[in-house]
Amino acid sequence: MGKLDGKVAVITGAASGIGRASAIRFAGEGAAVVIADLNSEGGEAAVRDCKEHGGRAVFQKTDVASEPEVKGLVDRAVKEFGRLDVIFNNAGLGGAVGTIEEITGDNWDRTLAILLKSVFLGMKYSVPEMRKLGGGSIISTASVAGLAGGRGPHAYSAAKAAVVNLTRSVALEVGKDRIRVNCICPGGINTPLIYNRLPGGRQVGEQFLAQLQAIPRAGHAEDIAAMALFLASDDSEWVTGQAMVVDGGLTAGGRLFGQDQQQRPTIPGGFAGPSFEKN
Amino acid sequence: MGKLDGKVAVITGAASGMGRASAIRFAREGAAVIVTDLNEEGGSGTVAECKTLGGKAVFQRVDVSSEADIKGAVDRAVKEFGRLDIMFNNAGLGGATGPLEKVTRENWDRTMAILLGAVFLGIKYSVPELRKVGGGSIISTSSVGGLRGSGYLAAYCAAKAAVINLTQSAAIEYGHDHIRVNCICPGGVNTPLIYAGSKGGYEEAEKNMARMQPIPRAGRPEDIANMALFLASDEAEWITGTAMVVDGGMNTGNARFRLSNLANAGFSGPSYTRGS
Numbered sequence: 001m002g003k004l005d006g007k008v009a010v011i012t013g014a015a016s017g018i019g020r021a022s023a024i025r026f027a028g029e030g031a032a033v034v035i036a037d038l039n040s041e042g043g044e045a046a047v048r049d050c051k052e053h054g055g056r057a058v059f060q061k062t063d064v065a066s067e068p069e070v071k072g073l074v075d076r077a078v079k080e081f082g083r084l085d086v087i088f089n090n091a092g093l094g095g096a097v098g099t100i101e102e103i104t105g106d107n108w109d110r111t112l113a114i115l116l117k118s119v120f121l122g123m124k125y126s127v128p129e130m131r132k133l134g135g136g137s138i139i140s141t142a143s144v145a146g147l148a149g150g151r152g153p154h155a156y157s158a159a160k161a162a163v164v165n166l167t168r169s170v171a172l173e174v175g176k177d178r179i180r181v182n183c184i185c186p187g188g189i190n191t192p193l194i195y196n197r198l199p200g201g202r203q204v205g206e207q208f209l210a211q212l213q214a215i216p217r218a219g220h221a222e223d224i225a226a227m228a229l230f231l232a233s234d235d236s237e238w239v240t241g242q243a244m245v246v247d248g249g250l251t252a253g254g255r256l257f258g259q260d261q262q263q264r265p266t267i268p269g270g271f272a273g274p275s276f277e278k279n
Numbered sequence: 280m281g282k283l284d285g286k287v288a289v290i291t292g293a294a295s296g297m298g299r300a301s302a303i304r305f306a307r308e309g310a311a312v313i314v315t316d317l318n319e320e321g322g323s324g325t326v327a328e329c330k331t332l333g334g335k336a337v338f339q340r341v342d343v344s345s346e347a348d349i350k351g352a353v354d355r356a357v358k359e360f361g362r363l364d365i366m367f368n369n370a371g372l373g374g375a376t377g378p379l380e381k382v383t384r385e386n387w388d389r390t391m392a393i394l395l396g397a398v399f400l401g402i403k404y405s406v407p408e409l410r411k412v413g414g415g416s417i418i419s420t421s422s423v424g425g426l427r428g429s430g431y432l433a434a435y436c437a438a439k440a441a442v443i444n445l446t447q448s449a450a451i452e453y454g455h456d457h458i459r460v461n462c463i464c465p466g467g468v469n470t471p472l473i474y475a476g477s478k479g480g481y482e483e484a485e486k487n488m489a490r491m492q493p494i495p496r497a498g499r500p501e502d503i504a505n506m507a508l509f510l511a512s513d514e515a516e517w518i519t520g521t522a523m524v525v526d527g528g529m530n531t532g533n534a535r536f537r538l539s540n541l542a543n544a545g546f547s548g549p550s551y552t553r554g555s
Contacts, residue, residue, distance in 0.1 A: 168531040175493020175528045214454025214519055223517035230509050238502035240494055241531025245521045249454045252447035252520025 002030025003233040008081040010034045010073055012064050012122065013091030015042025016275050017191030018141060020049070021221035022088060022228045027055020029229060032081040036062035036073050037091070039276040056081070064091045064118035065110075074125040084129040086232045089122035089140040093193065094272025096155040107271050108155050115159035116166070123170055127179060135178030139231045140167060141224075142183040144247050153272070160185075164243045171241030180240040182231050187247025188212045189219035192275035214249030281309025282512040287360040289313040289352050289405070291343050291397065292370030294321025296470030297420065299328075300500035301367060301507045306334025308508060311360040315341035315352050316370070335360070343370045343397035344389070353404040362412050365511045366405035368398045368419040372472065375434040387434050394438035395445070402449050406458060414457030418510050419446060420503075421462040421522055423530045439464075443522045450520030459519040461510050466526025467491045468498035493528035 009026050013019035015037035023033045027050035035050070035057055037043040043059040050057035060076045062069045077084045095111030096103045119140045130136030145152030146160030163183055171181040188194070188209040195205035209218030227246050230236055245251055288305050292298035294316035302312045306329035314329070314336055316322040322338040329336035339355045341348045356363045374390030375382045398419045409415030424432060425439030442462055450460040467473070467488040474484040488497035506525050509515055524530055 171528045171531050172493050176495055178494065180494070214451050215457065215459070215517055216455050217517075219517050226514040227518070230514070235505040235509065236525075237505075238494055238496075238498050238527045239506070239525050240528040242524050244523070246518050248517045249450045249519040252450045254451065 002028070003229060003235070004086070005030035007031045007085035007232070008034070008077050008083050009086035009088065009232065010036060010077050010084065010122075010126070011088040011090055012036040012062060012073070012118065013141075013274075014046050015039040016046075017193055018186065018189065018221045018224045018228075019088070019090040020046045021225040022090065023057065024049050024053055024055075025222070025225040025229050026086070026232065027051075027057055028053040029233070030055070031086070031232075032056040033058075034073060034077045034080065035059045036064070038063055038274060042276060062091075064089075064121070065113040067121055070118065070121040071125045074129060078129060083133055084126055084136065085133060086137045086139070087122050087126040088228055088232070089119045089138070091118060091274075092141060093274045094153060094156060094197075095159070097153040097272050098269030100154055102269050103155060110271070111155040112159050112162075115156065116162050119163050119166060123166070123181070127174055127177075130179045131174075131177045136180070137232050137236070138170070138179065138181045139228055140183040142167070142185045142243055144185045144187045144245065144251050147185060147243070147245070147251060167243065168241045175240055180231075180236065182236070182240060182242045182244060184224055184227050184231070185243050185245045185247065185251075186224050187219055187245075187250040189221060189224060191221055196275055197272065212250055213247060214252060217248070219246070219248055281307065282508065282514070283365070284309035286310045286364035286511070287313075287356050287362050288365035288367060288511065289315065289356050289363065289401075290367040290369055291315045291341060291349075291352070291401065292420075293325050294318035296472060297465065297468065297500045297503040297507075298367070298369045299325045300504035301369065302336065303328055303332065303334075304501070304504040304508050305365070305511065306330075306336055307332045308512075309334070310365065310511075311335035312337075313352055313356045313359065314338045315343075317342055341370075343368075343400070344392035346400055349397065349400040350404045353408060357408060363405055363408040364412060364415045366401050366409070366415070366417045367507060367511070368401035368417070370397060371420055373432070373435060373476075374438070377431055379433050382434060390434040391438055394435065395441050398442050398445060402445070402460065406453060406456075409458045410453075410456045415459070416511050416515070417449070417458065417460045418507055419460075419462040421446070421464045423464050423466045423524065423526050425464060426522070426524070426530055446522065447520045454519055459510075459515065461515070461518060461521045461523060463503055463506050463510070464522050464524045464526065464530075465503050466498055466524070466529040468500060468503060470500055491529055492526060493531065496527070498525070498527055 014035040096107035142163040143160040145157040167183040190205040293314040326336045375386035421442040422439040424436040446462045
């Protein structure tokens with residue numbers, strides 16, 4: 001008896017990191033999963049992972065900033081598995097990085113298209129399908145960077161804050177249809193998006209991220225997948241409009257006096273693309 | 280395979296409502312539960328129900344405003360089941376109500392002792408035991424009333440806000456011991472605390488409370504028990520210092536400004552243009 005038996009889920013950015021861990025978890029709990037990503041190789045591998053866990057899964061190459069592609073993704077779920085119960089708008093990247101003066105208008109727009117417009121599109125096209133079933137669960141990946149300043153690049157932080165508020169706004173509108181809308185605010189999770197850009201890779205990411213928050217270990221994609229599963233399942237039937245923080249205590253506060261200054265690796269200015277792209 | 284196999288939990292206020300639903304949920308997932316309450320009859324009922332579902336449970340009469348009683352509840356868990364993994368500080372009441380100028384100092388103090396002092400004591404006495412087993416989960420019941428003010432319920436709201444901040448402080452202090460500290464902010468959940476005071480009882484409250492939030496039904500103790508189970512389990516191993524809101528969307532915002540009331544979807548332009 002899985003927690004998602006009979007349900008159909010779409011997950012964007014599911015070729016790696018949080019999306020892939022969630023796809024595997026959902027499949028293991030009985031869901032049929034449509035794996036969406038720009039990265040076909042990783043996406044096909046995620047499909048194989050899901051099948052190994054006894055689940056059903058298909059890959060659909062998707063650019064989440066493209067309206068026809070997000071629509072096509074929802075259509076694929078219905079065509080392939082007959083319905084849509086859960087959409088997890090998860091795909092992301094670092095986007096425009098650098099000082100406010102360095103960020104170009106183009107990079108700003110690309111960042112907002114991928115991090116925010118994609119979430120709008122995911123909601124827009126999934127709501128009618130969920131309404132047909134008498135309800136559903138929309139989950140999006142926001143970030144602790146969306147809750148306060150200084151936790152991410154400017155454009156990224158602004159887009160993630162917008163995801164939090166879009167979540168609330170839409171939750172108010174579709175609650176009557178029993179469609180729940182929530183987002184997750186991960187803290188420092190050691191995914192390829194992070195460690196691909198660190199000198200030293202995964203191991204250094206693990207060590208660096210272990211010092212950021214109260215719980216002395218880096219966050220793992222599975223920590224977020226566990227929350228996504230809770231939000232996707234009927235266990236959270238009365239939870240909507242929330243930004244669920246999964247951050248090992250990062251945003252709970254710090255020592256007000258004498259707080260240690262962490263040694264932070266520096267990330268060069270420019271545009272931080274999706275995790276499968278080389279710098 | 281239960282989600283709490285081998286774990287031992289103390290739950291206060293477990294004779295009814297959210298505490299009882301959580302005790303039953305925890306027991307079904309394999310936990311041994313110390314059911315505590317002032318209400319012995321209800322508490323024994325909870326124990327019986329836990330056992331019917333194949334779980335282990337014992338009742339301990341506890342006044343959560345008594346330091347000796349809270350310490351006794353933790354000691355009982357260790358004596359009876361050998362360890363403590365989960366402390367759910369849940370017992371509550373409405374406390375001092377009415378206009379602030381009419382609230383007596385005595386009622387203020389009682390409210391704080393039961394809603395806030397009890398959480399402090401629960402944390403204080405469970406931490407050493409949780410540390411011994413290499414970590415654990417402390418959960419407390421706060422409220423959406425702790426996120427915003429409310430007229431005529433100031434003591435309750437102030438205490439619940441303090442529970443959130445105490446949760447954050449304790450989370451920072453004990454994260455390195457892998458002790459996680461979180462609270463839950465329920466919205467309008469139809470428990471005896473609510474419907475016992477409502478004229479039409481459970482049914483009437485159910486109807487009224489269905490209209491209080493975007494999801495058109497009253498909250499149920501089981502909604503909170505589900506979140507408590509998630510926080511108690513290893514699924515939430517990296518979650519600490521949070522206030523998890525379970526309110527059907529009540530606190531998400533107010534829908535007073537309904538743009539959907541505009542007849543047609545479209546685009547609302549700058550003020551100098553005419554609407555089409």
